[in-house]
Amino acid sequence: MKIAILTGLLAFCFSALAARVEVDVSGMTCGMCVESITKELKATEKAEKILVSLENKKAYFEEIKGKKISDTEVRAAIKKAGYDAIKIYRK
Numbered sequence: 001m002k003i004a005i006l007t008g009l010l011a012f013c014f015s016a017l018a019a020r021v022e023v024d025v026s027g028m029t030c031g032m033c034v035e036s037i038t039k040e041l042k043a044t045e046k047a048e049k050i051l052v053s054l055e056n057k058k059a060y061f062e063e064i065k066g067k068k069i070s071d072t073e074v075r076a077a078i079k080k081a082g083y084d085a086i087k088i089y090r091k
């Protein structure tokens, strides 16, 4: 019983600590850019809560729980959409 509670608590803590990623993207000019970047990040199946801001020239997302997305994978996804990831921040 105690173990179940502890495991639940741990799972909760980990979900609260979902890795948030922020990417500076160059070359975005319109809503289509935003859509293709969102689509490619989604296609990695490692990113969720994806938000791409044309105004800030940034892509924001969270790693799907239990999955790790490397900087290389982030760069590849952005590149596939036709843009460049300038800098990747992890929080």
Ligand SMILES: [Cu+2]
Pocket: 028, 029, 030, 031, 032, 033, 034
């Ligand atoms: Cu565009």
